[in-house]
């Protein structure tokens with residue numbers, strides 16, 4: 530009989546994500562069938578790039594929720610764009626160090642394969658925080674002072690999650706955290722970048738970070754590499770990674786929802802307080 534890969538992961542108390550090699554993706558509610566459902570038991574089989582990608586992208590979609598597409602459509606005003614950049618700084622500043630620390634730990638527990646992957650990824654992500662600083666400076670803002678004094682409220686839980694996943698005894702989940710950010714960034718197209726650029730005053734390039742973290746930059750390759758790498762890992766690792774991807778998507782969505790509801794005046798006030806001087810951001 531022909532063998533077909535099926536992968537599944539229970540990402541929260543009652544939701545299982547199931548992916549098949551035929552390209553089907555299901556969200557299965559275990560609430561009333563936990564005792565009898567085969568998907569309540571952790572998968573143990575091999576992955577494949579196709580099913581693992583479906584599973585990971587399913588985790589992102591489920592975590593983002595019904596308003597996910599809307600949330601990902603991006604900041605529509607310059608203050609929101611700047612606020613997002615400040616959040617991105619705190620994430621990208623952490624990445625190389627967190628990945629190296631996780632790599633050290635994984636090497637110590639006998640997983641040199643994952644350690645080597647994280648070390649490569651740490652190199653690739655090095656310097657991305659500086660792109661944010663350049664973008665903020667281009668807008669005439671005191672970049673260092675702002676990022677030192679401001680961590681947007683919605684970003685804090687994400688920072689905490691990344692800190693926790695990367696310093697765990699077995700920190701494979703930090704790959705899932707990263708997958709969520711990279712895969713959603715890779716969906717951004719030139720038109721999305723141009724739309725943000727259009728919010729900036731003429732002649733000012735404040736989209737270095739965004740370009741790098743879009744389909745125009747290196748993210749598409751990073752995501753493909755990540756899928757191939759994750760698909761080849763044992764089931765227990767894939768489960769942890771998909772769960773972390775889901776958890777990250779839930780928090781990113783919370784953050785975007787919260788920021789979406791913030792009036793620009795409040796965002797400008799927070800940036801101004803962090804800058805310690807008056808800032809001009811045409812709304």
Ligand SMILES: [Fe+2]
Nearest residue numbers: 621654657742
């Ligand atoms: Fe990056």
Ligand SMILES: [Fe+2]
Nearest residue numbers: 711747748751
């Ligand atoms: Fe990347």
